[in-house]
Amino acid sequence: xxxxxxxxxxxxxxxxxxxxxxxxxxxxxxxxxxxxxxxxxxxxxxxxxxxxxxxxxxxxxxxxxxxxxxxxxxxxxxxxxxxxxxxxxxxxxxxxxxxxxxxxxxxxxxxxxxxxxxxxxxxxxxxxxxxxxxxxxxxxxxxxxxxxxxxxxxxxxxxxxxxxxxxxxxxxxxxxxxxxxxxxxxxxxxxxxxxxxxxxxxxxxxxxxxxxxxxxxxxxxxxxxxxxxxxxxxxxxxxxxxxxxxxxxxxxxxxxxxxxxxxxxxxxxxxxxxxxxxxxxxxxxxxxxxxxxxxxxxxxxxxxxxxxxxxxxxxxxxxxxxxxxxxxxxxxxxxxxxxxxxxx
Amino acid sequence: xxxxxxxxxxxxxxxxxxxxxxxxxxxxxxxxxxxxxxxxxxxxxxxxxxxxxxxxxxxxxxxxxxxxxxxxxxxxxxxxxxxxxxxxxxxxxxxxxxxxxxxxxxxxxxxxxxxxxxxxxxxxxxxxxxxxxxxxxxxxxxxxxxxxxxxxxxxxxxxxxxxxxxxxxxxxxxxxxxxxxxxxxxxxxxxxxxxxxxxxxxxxxxxxxxxxxxxxxxxxxxxxxxxxxxxxxxxxxxxxxxxxxxxxxxxxxxxxxxxxxxxxxxxxxxxxxxxxxxxxxxxxxxxxxxxxxxxxxxxxxxxxxxxxxxxxx
Numbered sequence: 242x243x244x245x246x247x248x249x250x251x252x253x254x255x256x257x258x259x260x261x262x263x264x265x266x267x268x269x270x271x272x273x274x275x276x277x278x279x280x281x282x283x284x285x286x287x288x289x290x291x292x293x294x295x296x297x298x299x300x301x302x303x304x305x306x307x308x309x310x311x312x313x314x315x316x317x318x319x320x321x322x323x324x325x326x327x328x329x330x331x332x333x334x335x336x337x338x339x340x341x342x343x344x345x346x347x348x349x350x351x352x353x354x355x356x357x358x359x360x361x362x363x364x365x366x367x368x369x370x371x372x373x374x375x376x377x378x379x380x381x382x383x384x385x386x387x388x389x390x391x392x393x394x395x396x397x398x399x400x401x402x403x404x405x406x407x408x409x410x411x412x413x414x415x416x417x418x419x420x421x422x423x424x425x426x427x428x429x430x431x432x433x434x435x436x437x438x439x440x441x442x443x444x445x446x447x448x449x450x451x452x453x454x455x456x457x458x459x460x461x462x463x464x465x466x467x468x469x470x471x472x473x474x475x476x477x478x479x480x481x482x483x484x485x486x487x488x489x490x491x492x493x494x495x496x497x498x499x500x501x502x503x504x505x506x507x508x509x510x511x512x513x514x515x516x517x518x519x520x521x522x523x524x525x526x527x528x529x530x531x532x533x534x535x536x537x538x539x540x541x542x543x544x545x546x547x548x549x550x551x552x553x554x555x556x557x558x559x560x561x562x563x564x565x566x567x568x569x570x571x572x573x574x575x576x577x578x579x580x581x582x583x584x585x
Numbered sequence: 586x587x588x589x590x591x592x593x594x595x596x597x598x599x600x601x602x603x604x605x606x607x608x609x610x611x612x613x614x615x616x617x618x619x620x621x622x623x624x625x626x627x628x629x630x631x632x633x634x635x636x637x638x639x640x641x642x643x644x645x646x647x648x649x650x651x652x653x654x655x656x657x658x659x660x661x662x663x664x665x666x667x668x669x670x671x672x673x674x675x676x677x678x679x680x681x682x683x684x685x686x687x688x689x690x691x692x693x694x695x696x697x698x699x700x701x702x703x704x705x706x707x708x709x710x711x712x713x714x715x716x717x718x719x720x721x722x723x724x725x726x727x728x729x730x731x732x733x734x735x736x737x738x739x740x741x742x743x744x745x746x747x748x749x750x751x752x753x754x755x756x757x758x759x760x761x762x763x764x765x766x767x768x769x770x771x772x773x774x775x776x777x778x779x780x781x782x783x784x785x786x787x788x789x790x791x792x793x794x795x796x797x798x799x800x801x802x803x804x805x806x807x808x809x810x811x812x813x814x815x816x817x818x819x820x821x822x823x824x825x826x827x828x829x830x831x832x833x834x835x836x837x838x839x840x841x842x843x844x845x846x847x848x849x850x851x852x853x854x855x856x857x858x859x860x861x862x863x864x865x866x867x868x869x870x871x872x873x874x875x876x877x878x879x880x881x882x883x884x885x886x887x888x889x890x891x892x893x894x895x896x897x898x
Contacts, residue, residue: 297796297797299793299796299797303718328799328800328801329799330799331796331797331798331799332797332798332799333799336797336798337794337797339790339793339794339797341790344789344790344791345790345791345793345794346791346794347791347795347808347809347812347813348791348813349812349813350812351617358808359798362800362804363799407794410794410798411797411798413798414798414799
């Protein structure tokens with residue numbers, strides 16, 4: 242089999258030095274194939290964005306420091322590659338869109354100018370031709386009356402339109418891989434759905450790989466082919482979307498699912514409590530021994546505090562980093578999990 | 586550095602840039618800025634005043650045929666009259682003729698000092714803010730050495746090193762020396778403003794987004810950081826224009842700046858101070874010219890700032 246479009250292998254990143262060192266990524270591995278959507282799921286600070294920025298080569302170093310691992314694009318190792326080579330790959334082969342499109346678009350240029358910039362600098366097009374292509378790009382992302390909107394400034398766009406413009410800008414040079422870093426977090430729910438739909442359509446039309454970074458299970462449910470769940474700089478579970486929802490094998494994944502409020506909760510009467518995961522993610526400069534999730538895990542036993550559970554295969558394409566993954570997976574998502582699961 | 590060159594344009598030469606850049610609405614920063622600028626009355630008033638001042642500086646003979654050096658002690662302190670419409674100063678010079686001829690050195694010092702300060706300070710500030718780390722420390726510490734010198738003391742030290750007190754020096758030489766003295770002592774101010782703005786801009790998502798789309802460092806600095814940092818530096822430059830004319834007057838007053846035979850408004854104001862109660866017109870008219878000139882540049886700076894900052898539209 243040919244090398245995957247993008248392969249992240251045992252990536253390790255630290256921030257800071259000395260006793261203040263925070264291990265932000267502790268061996269992250271995932272891969273994306275052409276035309277595939279990988280959703281990376283996790284709380285704030287779990288390392289989703291840092292992984293993405295390391296892949297793109299736009300991580301700020303310092304304070305960041307890549308201490309190990311590899312990032313391969315079509316088999317080509319990127320971490321050791323010349324900066325100029327990496328710069329040429331950006332935009333051309335891989336692109337990224339950001340959470341807050343308002344701050345990710347330069348306020349002093351019109352939207353069209355910023356899209357056209359790609360064509361002018363990377364394709365050597367004339368101002369006029371590049372502008373015409375910018376209009377086409379805005380059309381592509383379904384912005385109505387693109388020929389007029391192209392002359393407007395980012396602050397004149399609505400939130401959803403801005404995110405569309407950002408997508409148009411990223412896709413200008415036809416990248417094979419698009420990383421979307423929480424593309425819908427700053428948008429309201431109806432617009433979220435539209436943007437997700439747009440991303441999904443564009444991915445299908447262009448056969449590009451899509452990495453969708455999010456903390457919202459609902460957002461990824463419909464579009465993701467595979468899902469990687471991150472916690473404290475590690476992948477704790479990775480599988481196709483269907484089995485993740487049917488057989489979550491890590492208590493953290495399960496906690497994430499339980500904490501999503503559901504409409505049928507209303508049946509239980511007003512004021513049915515939300516079910517958040519107790520506690521807070523660990524400080525990355527003091528990750529607990531053993532399983533990093535054990536202080537928050539309702540099922541933690543002695544072995545969890547002592548041994549770091551490796552990410553291991555528990556089924557076809559289903560990997561999880563929990564000592565009791567098989568038992569959780571067998572349980573299914575809806576049975577109220579109890580201590581019995583692991584004491585059996 | 587070709588990409589950064591347009592950055593200094595509006596400070597010095599926005600007025601003559603009328604070659605129809607705004608006719609095509611391409612969405613470029615400068616084209617749109619110019620289109621905005623054209624619609625502002627403030628811009629045209631300021632431009633008209635500056636135009637007259639420039640004319641005065643370039644062709645003083647259009648305004649007066651009187652020799653500014655011609656002195657008639659018999660007429661010392663004469664009141665305004667048809668003969669000399671602004672009156673005469675202590676030495677019997679025609680104040681009107683001197684004020685007209687004073688435009689050139691005054692504006693030259695003000696403009697060159699502003700330009701020099703902004704260019705030097707901005708380049709240093711951009712470099713410090715964008716590179717960060719040890720480069721930032723190096724530039725910042727170096728700037729502090731100059732910022733730490735009191736302006737008057739620094740001016741005295743520098744100018745008396747080059748010219749012995751009372752020495753007669755040529756016009757070009759003394760103007761160059763005064764401009765360089767002001768620039769050397771003032772660039773840290775512009776550098777700090779630019780550094781702060783560049784530091785802020787460098788942290789912005791759009792800079793990261795530009796990197797994510799493969800922009801090289803020159804394009805990031807020139808196209809994304811610089812345009813977002815220009816507004817505060819432009820405002821600084823227009824304010825400093827007036828301050829520098831004042832600084833020139835201060836140095837002239839101390840006898841180490843511009844001096845006879847060079848006539849500047851600063852020189853005239855310094856000379857007038859001795860007998861201000863007897864001959865108020867000798868102070869009033871050059872001061873009025875100075876105020877109008879400073880006001881014109883501040884108005885121009887305001888208009889330019891508003892036009893080039895789309896958030897204010």
